[in-house]
Amino acid sequence: MMSTAQRKSPRGSAPTLPTAERHAEAFEHIRSAHQTETAEDYVEMIADLIDAHGEARLVDIAGRFGVSHPTAKKIIDRLQREGLVTSRPYRSIFLTDKGRSLAEYCKRRHQVVLAFLKALGVSDRNAEIDAEGIEHHVSKETLEAFAAFVTRESGSGQS
Amino acid sequence: MMSTAQRKSPRGSAPTLPTAERHAEAFEHIRSAHQTETAEDYVEMIADLIDAHGEARLVDIAGRFGVSHPTAKKIIDRLQREGLVTSRPYRSIFLTDKGRSLAEYCKRRHQVVLAFLKALGVSDRNAEIDAEGIEHHVSKETLEAFAAFVTRESGSGQS
DNA sequence: TGTCAAGTGTAGCAACGGCTACATTCATTG
DNA sequence: CAATGAATGTAGCCGTTGCTACACTTGACA
Numbered sequence: 014m015m016s017t018a019q020r021k022s023p024r025g026s027a028p029t030l031p032t033a034e035r036h037a038e039a040f041e042h043i044r045s046a047h048q049t050e051t052a053e054d055y056v057e058m059i060a061d062l063i064d065a066h067g068e069a070r071l072v073d074i075a076g077r078f079g080v081s082h083p084t085a086k087k088i089i090d091r092l093q094r095e096g097l098v099t100s101r102p103y104r105s106i107f108l109t110d111k112g113r114s115l116a117e118y119c120k121r122r123h124q125v126v127l128a129f130l131k132a133l134g135v136s137d138r139n140a141e142i143d144a145e146g147i148e149h150h151v152s153k154e155t156l157e158a159f160a161a162f163v164t165r166e167s168g169s170g171q172s
Numbered sequence: 173m174m175s176t177a178q179r180k181s182p183r184g185s186a187p188t189l190p191t192a193e194r195h196a197e198a199f200e201h202i203r204s205a206h207q208t209e210t211a212e213d214y215v216e217m218i219a220d221l222i223d224a225h226g227e228a229r230l231v232d233i234a235g236r237f238g239v240s241h242p243t244a245k246k247i248i249d250r251l252q253r254e255g256l257v258t259s260r261p262y263r264s265i266f267l268t269d270k271g272r273s274l275a276e277y278c279k280r281r282h283q284v285v286l287a288f289l290k291a292l293g294v295s296d297r298n299a300e301i302d303a304e305g306i307e308h309h310v311s312k313e314t315l316e317a318f319a320a321f322v323t324r325e326s327g328s329g330q331s
Numbered sequence: 332t333g334t335c336a337a338g339t340g341t342a343g344c345a346a347c348g349g350c351t352a353c354a355t356t357c358a359t360t361g
Numbered sequence: 362c363a364a365t366g367a368a369t370g371t372a373g374c375c376g377t378t379g380c381t382a383c384a385c386t387t388g389a390c391a
Contacts, residue, residue: 087377103387
């Protein structure tokens with residue numbers, strides 16, 4: 014028992030591994046990203062709906078995300094608390110300036126990621142699915158690298 | 173008011189948009205991916221710890237993720253329910269065969285994504301952060317495209 | 332104008348992943 | 362062998378995102 018590992022602390026556990034902190038940092042980053050993912054998706058969707066139909070109704074938002082309307086309602090309420098949308102009882106939902114600029118950033122980012130995956134040779138279907146997941150985890154630097162690749166590829170190579 | 177949009181249903185809302193289902197499908201995919209993300213991260217971490225110290229203690233797992241030990245405990249319990257790990261009171265945590273193979277797949281996938289981002293020119297720091305987030309949303313096809321790109325780039329180009 | 336269905340609101344439940352506070356076990360060490 | 366502190370277990374709280382069931386508004390149309 015106890016075997017292979019060298020120990021220091023009285024009851025086992027690692028000798029205050031230096032790697033731990035670096036890892037924890039990355040995962041903390043991920044957790045906070047998760048909190049904003051939903052907001053980004055909803056804001057972008059609301060912008061799309063307003064674009065398409067002139068307004069964003071709760072039922073449409075829920076339908077597009079494939080969730081029940083109370084679920085969508087709760088999220089809209091949160092977005093309102095955060096100052097991204099405005100919502101009055103039985104009325105459609107609107108974006109604030111803050112919400113609108115977030116939506117525009119997300120839309121652009123989404124398009125870059127999607128175009129990038131397609132340029133890499135991924136099928137349209139998988140590119141669309143993966144882009145939805147990947148876009149929220151792309152740093153500014155990575156996004157720029159994606160954009161540069163798309164430009165490079167479409168500019169020269171792949172006939 | 174009501175303005176720009178053409179309406180059909182009695183109370184507004186979109187005319188059963190055909191786009192809705194396609195979108196909902198992608199988001200459903202994302203939600204299910206989120207459910208497995210944590211499991212993947214933990215299983216991979218446990219494998220790393222066993223590799224490094226011969227065993228995986230709860231306190232080390234919690235430390236590496238930067239969460240409290242009860243949080244890690246709950247997740248370990250869930251992994252055990254799902255048959256990915258074994259855990260006995262006051263003992264260290266082990267992977268089942270299922271857990272081990274999942275960990276190996278995740279580790280390989282992580283390495284491909286990380287190498288890919290670096291090959292694209294992303295800095296080490298951002299590549300590591302982004303890889304943690306991106307890896308869970310990469311389909312088999314996209315992963316292969318990433319791997320192919322890494323091979324291609326390291327094989328010929330960038331001296 | 333009254334009816335009625337669609338849309339919206341609200342209540343309450345579950346699972347997940349955070350946390351703190353406190354109880355328990357275990358292994359080292361005196 | 363007993364004590365002590367680290368590791369683990371447990372209880373209970375919160376917020377988020379799911380859900381169903383039921384109540385209420387609204388707007389279109391007979």
